Amino acid sequence: MGPSGLVCALLLAACCCCRRAAGVPGEAEPPTPEPLEVEVGGTALLKCGPSHSPGNFSHVDWFSVHKEKPTLIFRVRKGQGQSEPGEYQHRLSLLDRGTTLALAHVTPHDERIFLCQGKRPQSQEHRIQLRVYKAPEEPTIQINPLGISVNSEEPEEVATCVGRNGYPVPQVIWYKNGRPLKEEKKRVHIQSSQIVESSGLYTLQSVLKAQLVKEDKDAQFYCELNYRLPSGNHMKESREVVVPVFYPAEKVWLEVEPVGVLKEGDRVEIRCLADGNPPPHFTISKQNPSTQEMEEKATEDNGVLVLESARKEHSGLYQCQGLDLETMASLPSEQQELLVNYVSDVRVSPAAPESREGGSLALTCEAESNRALEFQWLREKTGQVLEKGPVLRLHNLQRDAGGGYRCVASVPGVPGLNRTQLVRVAIFGSPWMTSKERKMWVKENTVLNLSCEASGHPRPSISWSVDGTAHEQDQDPQSVLSVLNVLVTPELLETGAECVASNFLGRNTTTIFLELVRLTTDSNRTTGPSTSTVGPYTRANSTSTEKKLPEPESKGVAIVAVTVCVLVLAVLGAVLYFFYKKGKLPCGRSGKQEITLPPSRKSEFVVEVKSDKLPEEMGLLQGSTGDKRAPGDQGEKYIDLRH
Ligand SMILES: *[C@@H]1O[C@H](CO)[C@@H](O)[C@H](O)[C@H]1NC(C)=O
Ligand SMILES: *[C@@H]1O[C@H](CO)[C@@H](O)[C@H](O)[C@H]1NC(C)=O
Numbered sequence: 073m074g075p076s077g078l079v080c081a082l083l084l085a086a087c088c089c090c091r092r093a094a095g096v097p098g099e100a101e102p103p104t105p106e107p108l109e110v111e112v113g114g115t116a117l118l119k120c121g122p123s124h125s126p127g128n129f130s131h132v133d134w135f136s137v138h139k140e141k142p143t144l145i146f147r148v149r150k151g152q153g154q155s156e157p158g159e160y161q162h163r164l165s166l167l168d169r170g171t172t173l174a175l176a177h178v179t180p181h182d183e184r185i186f187l188c189q190g191k192r193p194q195s196q197e198h199r200i201q202l203r204v205y206k207a208p209e210e211p212t213i214q215i216n217p218l219g220i221s222v223n224s225e226e227p228e229e230v231a232t233c234v235g236r237n238g239y240p241v242p243q244v245i246w247y248k249n250g251r252p253l254k255e256e257k258k259r260v261h262i263q264s265s266q267i268v269e270s271s272g273l274y275t276l277q278s279v280l281k282a283q284l285v286k287e288d289k290d291a292q293f294y295c296e297l298n299y300r301l302p303s304g305n306h307m308k309e310s311r312e313v314v315v316p317v318f319y320p321a322e323k324v325w326l327e328v329e330p331v332g333v334l335k336e337g338d339r340v341e342i343r344c345l346a347d348g349n350p351p352p353h354f355t356i357s358k359q360n361p362s363t364q365e366m367e368e369k370a371t372e373d374n375g376v377l378v379l380e381s382a383r384k385e386h387s388g389l390y391q392c393q394g395l396d397l398e399t400m401a402s403l404p405s406e407q408q409e410l411l412v413n414y415v416s417d418v419r420v421s422p423a424a425p426e427s428r429e430g431g432s433l434a435l436t437c438e439a440e441s442n443r444a445l446e447f448q449w450l451r452e453k454t455g456q457v458l459e460k461g462p463v464l465r466l467h468n469l470q471r472d473a474g475g476g477y478r479c480v481a482s483v484p485g486v487p488g489l490n491r492t493q494l495v496r497v498a499i500f501g502s503p504w505m506t507s508k509e510r511k512m513w514v515k516e517n518t519v520l521n522l523s524c525e526a527s528g529h530p531r532p533s534i535s536w537s538v539d540g541t542a543h544e545q546d547q548d549p550q551s552v553l554s555v556l557n558v559l560v561t562p563e564l565l566e567t568g569a570e571c572v573a574s575n576f577l578g579r580n581t582t583t584i585f586l587e588l589v590r591l592t593t594d595s596n597r598t599t600g601p602s603t604s605t606v607g608p609y610t611r612a613n614s615t616s617t618e619k620k621l622p623e624p625e626s627k628g629v630a631i632v633a634v635t636v637c638v639l640v641l642a643v644l645g646a647v648l649y650f651f652y653k654k655g656k657l658p659c660g661r662s663g664k665q666e667i668t669l670p671p672s673r674k675s676e677f678v679v680e681v682k683s684d685k686l687p688e689e690m691g692l693l694q695g696s697t698g699d700k701r702a703p704g705d706q707g708e709k710y711i712d713l714r715h
């Protein structure tokens with residue numbers, strides 16, 4: 073009931089009053105009832121006549137009128153109320169000194185006329201029209217999941233709106249993009265229906281049917297329920313929904329990802345797009361450069377061609393074709409040019425450049441590209457740029473000019489597009505040894521590896537002065553490494569191992585000296601570095617090829633010998649020293665001895681720990697493969713005896 077309805081009801085009520093005031097006796101027509109509005113679940117206060125009217129309510133009968141038939145529901149006698157058996161038996165009570173009958177827990181079924189009658193029926197009858205209201209629940213909305221085709225001839229179901237448990241039936245209004253929709257012939261059709269629940273409440277269902285156009289693909293639809301309560305008019309809105317709209321494509325086009333310049337090796341995606349929903353079935357074709365025909369390309373996804381690593385052959389004209397599966401209409405895109413920039417393999421001439429020392433070389437670099445190329449020459453070892461341009465000229469070549477040179481061909485306009493070629497320059501020269509003479513600390517009867525590296529052009533070959541198994545490895549075109557696997561014998565300790573490298577331009581040698589590792593047990597008895605570790609296994613100087621090599625003795629013998637020697641030395645002092653110098657006492661070579669010479673003698677017998685040479689020696693020791701020193705061994709202390 074709208075506001076106009078309410079005004080009308082009030083007018084009617086006023087009319088009724090007038091009539092009663094006029095008091096037409098004997099009139100059969102019942103007076104117009106007084107309206108009373110209550111919410112479901114609330115309490116209706118039924119007053120037997122206008123509140124100001126004087127009257128005697130101590131004797132009243134109350135009736136409910138259903139289908140024009142009054143049923144006694146309550147009686148008041150001497151101010152005391154009593155319910156009649158029936159549907160109202162437990163919900164009625166008397167208030168305000170008997171002037172008001174309260175009806176609790178109002179339901180939709182209570183929407184009827186109530187009538188009260190005093191002692192004199194004609195004058196004291198009063199009718200009340202009870203009106204019941206209930207707000208519906210929040211409306212729910214459901215789209216048509218199948219969607220709507222714009223080609224449909226008739227309005228099709230867009231969505232269904234449901235508002236549950238309202239009273240009376242609420243009104244529904246449909247909205248599209250915030251604007252109310254009106255019935256329109258052949259375009260908008262709203263079908264509403266309601267069902268009565270057992271509670272007497274209504275559940276409303278409203279179906280919106282409409283003819284949609286392509287522009288409605290993003291349209292927001294919702295429904296609104298309007299209803300009345302005693303407090304006034306109210307409304308509730310559903311959420312907004314978008315319904316799938318199907319429309320044929322009008323345009324097909326092609327996109328390439330990434331955008332911008334492409335180069336070989338890039339991952340490229342060619343994608344077909346169309347403005348239809350659903351998208352049409354796509355085919356991608358590429359022009360065959362020799363026949364000019366468009367040839368279809370196989371794709372995994374509909375309308376997506378992925379070039380995992382683009383090549384220059386992928387350049388060319390591409391086109392998409394969209395096939396509408398409903399209408400079977402085919403729609404082509406415009407042709408689009410794809411350009412994959414490339415640089416060919418880089419060639420350097422001469423491929424294996426060589427020169428004598430002091431000579432010159434010109435290295436020329438070549439490559440092809442669809443774009444202008446830039447060339448650069450770099451030194452492989454250092455990365456230093458030597459030349460910007462395709463030709464590198466090298467003059468007065470020395471040995472150290474040998475090695476790798478790299479030509480880089482790049483396209484300035486395409487970042488990251490470049491190819492390179494490495495070329496090795498060889499300078500003719502006799503062998504050079506990578507390491508000079510050196511010394512290794514070894515144990516007897518062990519097998520060890522001696523290594524020797526030499527460079528030169530042509531690449532030298534290596535031979536050894538001692539027997540053993542040698543393995544050669546080519547390090548690079550100008551150098552070779554030879555590893556000799558030998559058993560440490562007294563002879564080897566005596567001579568050392570000489571490595572000889574030779575090519576037709578000459579030969580070069582280096583020697584590896586072997587020194588026995590001494591295992592000391594009496595180190596605590598030493599008094600200081602100047603007198604300790606004096607042993608026979610030293611040589612006069614590090615570059616001499618002549619040296620005194622120790623005789624092999626076992627460790628046990630060495631210990632005994634040391635003890636004996638210490639005693640003998642203590643007694644014989646200088647004499648022993650004399651003999652020792654002459655090398656005639658074997659004990660002197662087999663172990664270590666305390667030197668307890670008088671200071672005068674000591675000065676003559678200079679014992680010097682060459683601590684400055686220590687790190688160098690240690691470095692050599694660590695570098696050698698066959699050498700395993702006992703921890704704490706003082707054999708590493710190198711002693712030079714000068715006389
Ligand atoms: C009301 O009516 C009853 C009986 O009809 C009577 O007994 C009572 O006195 C009256 N009361 C008044 C206030 O007139
Ligand atoms: C060559 O290309 C690589 C990537 O392919 C890039 O990292 C490098 O910077 C490029 N070099 C030049 C000189 O353009």
Ligand SMILES: *[C@@H]1O[C@H](CO)[C@@H](O)[C@H](O)[C@H]1NC(C)=O
Pocket residue numbers: 502503504505506507508578579580581
């Ligand atoms: C032998 O090699 C060394 C470098 O280890 C070099 O300095 C020397 O000149 C070379 N000798 C000859 C004769 O080539």
Ligand SMILES: *[C@@H]1O[C@H](CO)[C@@H](O)[C@H](O)[C@H]1NC(C)=O
Pocket residue numbers: 519520521543555557697698
């Ligand atoms: C010597 O070298 C060979 C191979 O070159 C290797 O198998 C062997 O283990 C090495 N021996 C030592 C003692 O390092």
Ligand SMILES: *[C@@H]1O[C@H](CO)[C@@H](O)[C@H](O)[C@H]1NC(C)=O
Pocket residue numbers: 593594596
């Ligand atoms: C050498 O001296 C250290 C302490 O300086 C001691 O711990 C060690 O036992 C001694 N070794 C021998 C063999 O006397």
Ligand SMILES: *[C@@H]1O[C@H](CO)[C@@H](O)[C@H](O)[C@H]1NC(C)=O
Pocket residue numbers: 612613614615616
């Ligand atoms: C080694 O001895 C030789 C002669 O025996 C001498 O010419 C050379 O200078 C000495 N070298 C050192 C490093 O003492």
